[in-house]
Structure formats: structure tokens, C-alpha cells
Amino acid sequence: MVSAALAARPQLDPIPALAPVPRRTEIALRNVSVLYPCGRGDSKTVLSGIDLEIAAGEFVVVLGETGCGKSTLLRLILGEDSPTAGSVQVDGKPVTRIDARCGYVPQKYSLFPDRTVMGNVMYGPENARSGILGRWRPSFWRYRRELRDEAGQYLGRMGLRPQDLTKYPHQLSGGMQQRVAIAQALLMRPPVLLMDEAFSALDPSTRSRLQEQIHSVWLESRPTILFVTHNTQEALLLGTRLILLGRHLDDRSQRSNILLDMENPLSRLPFARRAQSPELHRIQEQVKQIAFAASSMDGTEDPAEFANPESDSQ
Amino acid sequence: MKSAFHPSDLVSVQARPSRLWTQSMSWLLFIAGIALYAQFSIARHKENPEDRVVPSVHQLAAGVKSSILEPAEEDDPLDPGAGLYQRLRHSMLWKDTASSGRRFFVALALLVPAILLGLHMAVFPYAGALFLRFVLFFDKIVALSLLPILFIIFGIEEWSKIMLMVIGVAPTLILDTCNNARAVHREQIVKAFTLKSGSFDIAYRVVLRQILPQIINSVRLNLKPLALFLFAGEMIAATDGLAYRIAIMRRHMGMDIILPYLLWVALLLFAVDAFLRFANRRLHPWYQPL
Numbered sequence: 001m002v003s004a005a006l007a008a009r010p011q012l013d014p015i016p017a018l019a020p021v022p023r024r025t026e027i028a029l030r031n032v033s034v035l036y037p038c039g040r041g042d043s044k045t046v047l048s049g050i051d052l053e054i055a056a057g058e059f060v061v062v063l064g065e066t067g068c069g070k071s072t073l074l075r076l077i078l079g080e081d082s083p084t085a086g087s088v089q090v091d092g093k094p095v096t097r098i099d100a101r102c103g104y105v106p107q108k109y110s111l112f113p114d115r116t117v118m119g120n121v122m123y124g125p126e127n128a129r130s131g132i133l134g135r136w137r138p139s140f141w142r143y144r145r146e147l148r149d150e151a152g153q154y155l156g157r158m159g160l161r162p163q164d165l166t167k168y169p170h171q172l173s174g175g176m177q178q179r180v181a182i183a184q185a186l187l188m189r190p191p192v193l194l195m196d197e198a199f200s201a202l203d204p205s206t207r208s209r210l211q212e213q214i215h216s217v218w219l220e221s222r223p224t225i226l227f228v229t230h231n232t233q234e235a236l237l238l239g240t241r242l243i244l245l246g247r248h249l250d251d252r253s254q255r256s257n258i259l260l261d262m263e264n265p266l267s268r269l270p271f272a273r274r275a276q277s278p279e280l281h282r283i284q285e286q287v288k289q290i291a292f293a294a295s296s297m298d299g300t301e302d303p304a305e306f307a308n309p310e311s312d313s314q
Numbered sequence: 315m316k317s318a319f320h321p322s323d324l325v326s327v328q329a330r331p332s333r334l335w336t337q338s339m340s341w342l343l344f345i346a347g348i349a350l351y352a353q354f355s356i357a358r359h360k361e362n363p364e365d366r367v368v369p370s371v372h373q374l375a376a377g378v379k380s381s382i383l384e385p386a387e388e389d390d391p392l393d394p395g396a397g398l399y400q401r402l403r404h405s406m407l408w409k410d411t412a413s414s415g416r417r418f419f420v421a422l423a424l425l426v427p428a429i430l431l432g433l434h435m436a437v438f439p440y441a442g443a444l445f446l447r448f449v450l451f452f453d454k455i456v457a458l459s460l461l462p463i464l465f466i467i468f469g470i471e472e473w474s475k476i477m478l479m480v481i482g483v484a485p486t487l488i489l490d491t492c493n494n495a496r497a498v499h500r501e502q503i504v505k506a507f508t509l510k511s512g513s514f515d516i517a518y519r520v521v522l523r524q525i526l527p528q529i530i531n532s533v534r535l536n537l538k539p540l541a542l543f544l545f546a547g548e549m550i551a552a553t554d555g556l557a558y559r560i561a562i563m564r565r566h567m568g569m570d571i572i573l574p575y576l577l578w579v580a581l582l583l584f585a586v587d588a589f590l591r592f593a594n595r596r597l598h599p600w601y602q603p604l
Contacts, residue, residue, distance in 0.1 A: 080504055098507035109499035112506075114523045114600050124509030132515075168600040188509060 025092075026192055026224040027054040027077055032086035034072055046072050047256050050086070052243070056191070057222040059215075059267075061239030063232060065291065068245045069256040070228045074194050077226065078102050091191055100128070103185030103223075107197040110181035111169040117180050118165045121151045124188040151187060158183045158213060175206035179213070186217060195227045199234065211237055215271045232284045237274050240267040246291055260290050369570040377570030381407040386554070406559065407578065413554040415582075417472060418544055421479035422533070428484040429529055432491025437517040442492070449488050457482035458546055465551065475547030482543040483536050490532040494525040527601040530594045534587050541583055 032050040035043040047069045054060050064070045075081040076088050079098040088095045090102060111120050125147050130140050155165060158179040169177055178198060185193055195214075199207045215238060218225055229235055235242055244260035265283065266274045274280065323329035331339070355368045369377065385392055386406040393400075402408060434441040435449070461478055468474040498521050506520045548557035556579055563571045594601070 078504065078508070098504055100508055100510045102508055104505055104508045106501040106505070109501040110505060112502060112520065112524070113602075114598070123506075127510040127515065131512075170600060170602050184505075185508070190508070 024056045025053050026056040026058070026090065027226070028052070028087075028089040029073075029076070029083075030087050030089075032076060032083045032088060034069070034076065034081065035084045047076075047083075050258060052258065052261075054224060054226065054241075056224050059218050059225045059227065059238060059240045060243060061227045061229060061235035061241070061264075062243045062245060063229060063235045063287065063291075064245035064256070065230060065247075068247055070230070070245055071196055073245065074196050074226060074228050077192070078104060078194055100124075100188060101191060103188055103190035103193040105178070105181045105185050105193070105195045105198045107200055110198075111177055111184070113169050116166050116168055117155065117160065117172070118148065118151060120169070120180055121155060121184045121187055122147055124184060125151075128188065151183070154183050154187055155180065159209070173206070175202050175210060178202065178210060182210075182214060182217070186221070186223070189221075190223065192224045192226065195225065197228055197230070200229065200231070207234070212271060214238065232287050233280065236264060236266050236280055236283055236287075237271070239264045242287070244287060244291060260287065366567045366569055369573065373570045374573060377568070378574045381405065381571060381574060385409070386559075388553075407575075410554055410556045410559045410575075411578070411582070413552075413558075414544060414548065414556040417476055417479070417548075417555070418540065421476045421483075421540060421544070424476065424480045425484060425487055425533070428480075428487045429491050432488040433495050433517060433522055433525075435488070436492045436495030437521055438513070445488075446492070449485055449492075453485035453489060457543060461546070461550065470551040475544065475552065478547045479540050479543040483540050486536060486539070487529075487532060491525065491529055494528045494532070495521050498524055527594050527598040527603075530590055531603075534590050537583050537587055541579065 029050050029052040032047060032052075033045065034047040035045050038044045050073070062070050062073060072081060076083055077090060077095065079095045079102075082096075093101075095101075112123065115123065122144070126135070126144065129143055129147075130137075134140055152162070152165060156162075160176065160179060160183075164172065164176065169180070172180070181198070199210050202210065211234065214225075227235075227238060240263065242260065242262055242264050243258055245256050246259040247256050266277055266280060269277055319331075319335065323331070351368070352371070355370050358365045358368050359370050366373070382405050383398075383401045384406060385404045386409060389404070389406075389409070392404055396404075431441075431445065431449075435445050436442065457478060460481060461474070464474040464477050464481075468477055502520060502524070503516055506516050511520065544555075545557035545560075548555040549561045552558040556575055560572050560575050563569075563575075
């Protein structure tokens with residue numbers, strides 16, 4: 001059933017593509033498995049034998065139902081978790097701990113509540129520039145003034161007004177907070193930006209605006225983005241490449257693997273036309289079918305995760 | 315629109331008392347307490363005009379006056395021509411307040427390392443592994459049972475009383491700080507690392523800054539235990555201090571001094587608490603208590 005579904009993978013009418021340009025591999029996962037102990041000597045395999053290469057400048061969206069290991073995959077790349085087997089590399093170097101190679105935008109708690117918007121955005125570049133002691137030097141204060149201007153411009157482009165810059169996170173709406181969080185991460189100019197269901201707590205119109213903004217930021221500076229979501233439509237609107245994670249049933253231990261790894265046919269269209277594209281709904285349905293076929297094989301009969309219109313609507 | 319007060323509102327969860335009602339009701343028990351005391355005192359003084367157990371208003375006023383204008387019995391008497399400032403400066407109340415206050419604030423200062431230990435235990439896993447079990451066990455030791463040991467180690471001078479306060483309150487503060495620091499969302503720490511923070515940056519510039527309002531609240535909650543240990547120490551071995559004076563006056567049935575002292579101690583603690591609450595609000599406008 002899975003193979004039949006995979007055979008019917010989404011395809012668009014051929015569009016003349018540009019000649020492929022060889023690109024540097026930014027993120028590489030080689031035969032990665034993750035097991036979590038679950039008491040009495042048992043362990044649960046979350047991810048099994050994942051092989052994945054992401055080139056610099058790709059906008060990769062990882063899709064999958066809740067609990068399929070999307071966030072685990074992201075945490076491995078971030079360095080927050082270590083693989084039980086296999087290796088993870090970012091920018092050609094193995095990931096052993098969390099560092100500034102990756103920017104990170106989580107779903108919640110993304111801003112420091114004790115700092116203003118400006119304080120949050122300047123936190124990273126200030127750290128990058130100088131340690132605690134170096135902050136007493138006049139050169140640091142000059143740098144700080146320049147940085148404040150740059151951060152202000154950045155936040156302005158993200159749709160924040162000058163009067164918002166002195167506000168604390170609790171005084172901002174959820175959408176504004178995520179805008180600041182994205183600006184906070186991007187101002188560090190990380191080669192990789194990891195976004196963990198960053199828009200899932202937002203209302204549809206705010207989500208839609210932020211999708212457009214993150215896409216335009218990506219077009220401008222082309223960071224490698226790994227965007228985790230369970231929303232198929234969001235994945236199709238944003239990504240240049242889609243990765244669908246799903247579970248298999250194996251010796252009563254559920255493990256996830258890559259069910260689908262494909263270029264997003266819609267990414268060839270301008271962003272504004274993607275939502276109106278007649279192909280959007282068709283591809284969305286096909287992706288759901290693949291996910292459902294795999295989950296039915298697992299004995300997970302309820303396709304609610306993918307069929308739920310609320311979780312999958314804009 | 316506000317509706318008129320109805321007696322059933324008193325037991326209604328949905329009642330919305332006006333500001334006037336709230337203010338009036340908050341003072342009601344104070345007024346009732348004073349009235350009850352006055353009535354009880356008058357009744358006793360009718361039976362025995364020399365009664366010292368429930369002093370009259372006049373006796374209390376005389377007690378307050380002697381406390382704030384006259385030196386303690388053990389001190390040299392003042393020159394009869396001494397001015398008001400001299401009298402206040404050498405008064406029994408000032409002497410006792412200064413002694414107790416010094417002990418109290420030294421102990422409070424010595425609790426700062428306890429707070430930092432709690433922070434480190436939460437942020438640095440090895441520090442947590444080393445200290446947590448010990449502090450959890452130490453927290454269960456009744457601090458007053460350590461008093462004889464403290465007297466042996468530190469003598470009966472100041473340090474035994476100060477250390478009793480520190481030992482009595484430190485484990486609670488350590489554990490409270492540790493719990494608060496552990497409750498900081500993991501996303502914040504991960505995010506800080508991706509923003510080029512080092513471990514000490516995380517500890518002091520991310521976690522400590524975020525939990526500082528909770529630490530101040532924790533100190534506020536521990537003011538009374540701190541005063542309790544101070545009083546225990548002073549009542550057992552001291553030559554001055556608010557609790558020492560209360561203990562001395564108990565022997566003489568000096569309720570005219572004990573009651574004003576008792577209210578003075580409550581007022582001082584209330585003032586420290588109010589100051590900390592005010593400072594917390596001013597210093598941390600971002601803090602959103604649950």
C-alpha cells in the first residue's frame with residue numbers, strides 16, 4: 001500500500017528548470033538512529049537509519065504527524081540531543097553540543113522575558129562581539145550604537161514599529177513575538193536556521209503574513225532553513241524540499257524514517273501564486289495519502305493527524 | 315454597571331466589591347482587635363487598677379515613652395539635660411533595634427552565596443549532582459537542634475546567632491532557587507547557546523535575571539523564619555536585641571514594653587517586606603507572576 005502511494009508521488013507538469021549548480025552540503029545526517037530509554041531496560045526507537053543531506057541555501061520543510069520524530073531530528077542538528085548511532089554534521093563539522101552554527105526559533109518561549117524587544121535582538125550580536133569584561137570599553141559602546149541602528153532596521157523590515165522596540169515580550173502579540181524571535185536569530189547571520197513549529201501557535205492571518213516574511217528573508221539572504229511543521233499546506237507554500245517523516249511498526253517498537261523526500265514542485269512558482277495554485281490541493285492530498293498509508297501499515301488507523309482540517313488549514 | 319451590595323454577595327464567588335468596601339473591610343479586623351483589647355483591659359483594670367497583664371492605654375504609652383526616650387536598665391543613665399536626639403540615640407528601643415537589625419542584615423547578606431549555590435545546582439549538572447542530595451538532607455535537620463553545636467563552635471557571641479539564621483533559612487533558599495532556575499524553559503537556554511552565550515552567560519545573564527523576582531519573593535517569604543531564628547538565638551544568649559528585651563521583660567511581667575516591642579518587630583518586618591515588594595516591581599517591570 002505504501003509503495004503504491006509512493007509511486008503516486010506528487011508531480012507537476014514539467015517546468016523548464018535551470019541547470020543544476022553543485023552546492024555545498026550544509027547539514028548531513030548519516031545512518032542516524034535515536035533510542036530513548038523507557039524504563040525497565042526497554043528503549044523506544046524514535047528515528048532509525050536516517051540518511052539526509054541538505055545543501056546550503058535550501059528551504060527544507062520536515063513534515064510528519066505528532067510524535068514521528070520531527071523535533072528529535074531538529075534537536076539532533078541543533079546539538080541538543082545526540083544520536084544513539086550515526087553522525088550529524090553541520091557546516092562540515094560534527095555536532096557535539098549546541099552552538100551558534102544554527103539559529104533557532106522554537107514554537108514558544110522564544111524570547112527572553114526580562115529583555116525588551118531591542119534587548120532581545122541585540123543579545124546575540126553583543127555576545128558575539130565581546131565577553132562581559134570587554135563591554136566596558138568605549139569601542140563596545142560605539143559598536144552597540146551601530147548595532148542598535150541595524151537591529152532597528154531589521155525589526156522594521158519584520159513589521160515592528162519604533163514604539164514596539166522598548167516593549168517587553170509579554171506586551172506583544174504572539175505573531176509579533178515570533179517576528180522578533182526570527183529577527184533575533186537572523187541578526188546573528190547563522191548559516192542554518194532551525195524553526196520548530198514556529199508558526200503553529202499563531203492565528204491563520206498572522207501565520208500567513210509571517211510565512212510571506214520568512215520566505216522573503218530567505219530569498220534575500222538564502223540561509224539554509226529547516227522548518228518543522230505538521231501542516232502540509234504550510235510545507236508546500238514555504239519549502240523548496242519536503243521531507244515526510246513517518247513511523248513503521250517493527251518488533252512492537254515504533255520507529256520513524258523518511259517516507260518521502262522530494263523537491264517541492266510549487267517552489268518554482270512565485271510565492272504569491274502558490275496559495276492559489278490548483279496543484280496545491282492535489283499535492284497536499286497526495287502527501288496526506290502517503291502519510292496515511294504508512295500510518296495504516298503501523299496499525300494507526302486514525303488519519304486524524306493529517307485529515308484534521310483545523311490542524312492543516314491556514 | 316455595579317449593582318448595590320446584597321448580603322448574599324459575602325459568600326458569592328462572583329461578587330465584585332467596590333474599592334470603598336475593600337478598603338473598609340481590610341481595616342475591620344484591626345479595629346475589632348483594638349476594641350476587644352481595650353474592652354478587656356478596661357474590665358481588668360476595674361478589678362485591679364495595678365494590673366500589668368493587659369496594660370491600659372496609659373501604661374502602654376508610658377512603656378513606649380520609656381522605650382524610645384530612656385536607656386536600658388543595664389546602661390548608664392542619661393544626663394537629665396540631654397536633648398531629644400541624644401535620648402533617641404541612646405534609647406533602649408534604638409539599641410535593641412540596631413543590634414537585632416545588624417544580625418538580621420548580616421545573615422541576609424550571608425544568604426547570597428546560598429542563592430548562587432541554588433542557581434549553580436540547577437544550571438550546572440555536576441554541581442547539582444554534588445550538592446542536591448546533601449542539601450535535601452540538610453534541609454530536614456531542625457536548625458534549632460544545631461544551636462548547642464553553634465554555641466560550641468562560634469561561642470555565645472554574635473556569630474552563633476547569625477549562623478543559626480543562615481543555617482535555618484539557607485537550605486530553603488537554595489532549594490527554592492534551584493527549583494525556580496530549573497523551571498526556566500529549556501528553549502531559552504538552547505536559544506541563548508545559539509546566540510553565542512557561554513555557560514556562565516546562561517547562568518547569570520539568562521537564568522538568574524529571569525528568576526531574580528522569584529528569588530526576592532522567596533526571601534520575602536523567608537523573612538519570618540529568619541526573624542524566628544534570630545529571636546531564638548537572642549532569647550537564649552544575648553545581652554541586647556529585641557528578643558532579648560522581650561525575654562527580660564517577661565520575667566518582670568512588663569507587658570507595657572513587650573506589646574509595643576512585638577508590634578515594632580511586626581512593623582519592621584512589614585517594612586522590609588514592603589520595600590522588597592516595591593523594589594521587585596520597580597526593578598522587574600516585565601515580571602508576570604502566575
